[in-house]
Amino acid sequence: xxxxxxxxxxxxxxxxxxxxxxxxxxxxxxxxxxxxxxxxxxxxxxxxxxxxxxxxxxxxxxxxxxxxxxxxxxxxxxxxxxxxxxxxxxxxxxxxxxxxxxxxxxxxxxxxx
Amino acid sequence: xxxxxxxxxxxxxxxxxxxxxxxxxxxxxxxxxxxxxxxxxxxxxxxxxxxxxxxxxxxxxxxxxxxxxxxxxxxxxxxxxxxxxxxxxxxxxxxxxxxxxxxxxxxxxxxxxxxxxxxxxxxxxxxxxxxxxxxxxxxxxxxxxxxxxxxxxxxxxxxxxxxxxxxxxxxxxxxxxxxxxxxxxxxxxxxxxxxxxxxxxxxxxxxxxxxxxxxxxxxxxxxxxxxxxxxxxxxxxxxxxxxxxxxxxxxxxxxxxxxxxxxxxxxxxxxxxxxxxxxxxxxxxxxxxxxxxxxxxxxxxxxxx
Numbered sequence: 001x002x003x004x005x006x007x008x009x010x011x012x013x014x015x016x017x018x019x020x021x022x023x024x025x026x027x028x029x030x031x032x033x034x035x036x037x038x039x040x041x042x043x044x045x046x047x048x049x050x051x052x053x054x055x056x057x058x059x060x061x062x063x064x065x066x067x068x069x070x071x072x073x074x075x076x077x078x079x080x081x082x083x084x085x086x087x088x089x090x091x092x093x094x095x096x097x098x099x100x101x102x103x104x105x106x107x108x109x110x111x112x113x
Numbered sequence: 114x115x116x117x118x119x120x121x122x123x124x125x126x127x128x129x130x131x132x133x134x135x136x137x138x139x140x141x142x143x144x145x146x147x148x149x150x151x152x153x154x155x156x157x158x159x160x161x162x163x164x165x166x167x168x169x170x171x172x173x174x175x176x177x178x179x180x181x182x183x184x185x186x187x188x189x190x191x192x193x194x195x196x197x198x199x200x201x202x203x204x205x206x207x208x209x210x211x212x213x214x215x216x217x218x219x220x221x222x223x224x225x226x227x228x229x230x231x232x233x234x235x236x237x238x239x240x241x242x243x244x245x246x247x248x249x250x251x252x253x254x255x256x257x258x259x260x261x262x263x264x265x266x267x268x269x270x271x272x273x274x275x276x277x278x279x280x281x282x283x284x285x286x287x288x289x290x291x292x293x294x295x296x297x298x299x300x301x302x303x304x305x306x307x308x309x310x311x312x313x314x315x316x317x318x319x320x321x322x323x324x325x326x327x328x329x330x331x332x333x334x335x336x337x338x339x340x341x342x343x344x345x346x347x348x349x350x351x352x353x354x355x356x357x358x359x360x361x362x363x364x365x366x367x368x369x370x371x372x373x374x375x376x377x378x379x380x381x382x383x384x385x386x387x388x389x390x391x392x393x394x395x396x397x398x399x400x401x402x403x404x405x406x407x408x409x410x411x412x413x414x415x416x417x418x
Contacts (some may be wrong), residue, residue, distance in 0.1 A: 020131060022128045029127040082133055
């Protein structure tokens with residue numbers, strides 16, 4: 001498990017994090033390319049913007065987000081997850097993530113096709 | 114990185130993803146100045162009233178395009194105006210291969226080792242600056258060769274996405290400023306005529322010569338600082354352009370509209386806006402104003418006929 005501290009970038013009215021998430025209890029977990037267990041409905045990082053705050057903080061594609069600022073993310077909907085990350089009054093988000101090596105994820109995904 | 118993007122696209126083709134605070138365009142779409150002013154400056158403090166008065170004074174002439182607010186914003190605003198408004202390649206760009214300039218400078222003086230880039234590079238600093246200048250030449254050419262406003266706007270949106278390309282162009286502008294500073298300083302030492310702002314530029318204790326100008330000021334632009342006003346003059350002069358800035362906090366003074374540099378005013382200056390001399394936005398001639406000019410010119414034609 002890793003602790004990632006993302007400092008949001010202020011751009012006028014917007015707070016930039018620079019990544020995308022997939023998953024959630026309201027989503028179909030079988031299509032998640034990063035999870036080992038295909039019934040895992042957790043929140044996964046699907047994309048990280050190059051040079052953005054998330055990349056700078058060490059977040060990587062394929063990371064599973066376990067907590068955001070102490071809030072559990074293993075049993076939330078896709079939208080709830082997004083809302084926890086994009087609170088306007090929070091300049092910093094502290095994530096707890098677990099990470100499988102990307103090569104494993106790619107290899108695993110290729111094996112399934 | 115492209116490899117990683119392709120992998121991501123392939124892996125996530127069937128797995129819906131939501132962007133969480135993604136980077137947006139570095140220059141926003143045009144919006145009405147009056148509406149913007151009333152939204153951003155509510156209240157009746159002296160300052161609010163002054164700023165709103167400033168906005169109101171120019172609201173019929175221009176629209177606003179917001180520029181990404183990091184320490185590159187002055188350079189970014191100028192670059193955007195250059196790429197979206199330039200009618201032709203300037204003489205200095207047309208007559209020389211500017212990508213040769215970093216090597217020339219490097220063989221003369223040991224400046225480029227002090228350069229700071231906002232991104233990783235596997236090339237030498239000289240080589241990377243060459244690449245930046247070549248990119249500037251290409252983009253400028255592409256801009257002036259656009260066949261329509263839409264094409265030009267599309268080209269600008271491609272550049273101003275916050276990716277490496279945008280920053281390479283901004284670093285190219287910084288290099289041009291350095292090269293010009295070197296030339297001007299040399300002229301000053303020889304006793305030749307130089308524009309007034311040069312004296313101010315090199316009068317500062319922290320930048321008595323081009324080397325200290327670079328190490329104490331220029332190489333921090335985009336990182337820990339923006340451009341001082343005298344450096345705005347240098348930027349305008351380096352590009353052989355005039356930068357016309359509406360400075361809202363100077364409303365009701367003679368500095369409300371300031372030209373950088375102010376000794377040789379171009380017929381079509383690059384128009385910017387600032388509330389505080391720190392953050393710069395772009396001013397786009399308003400369509401209403403354009404319509405007015407169209408009507409006026411039609412009337413004149415009719416009268417002549």
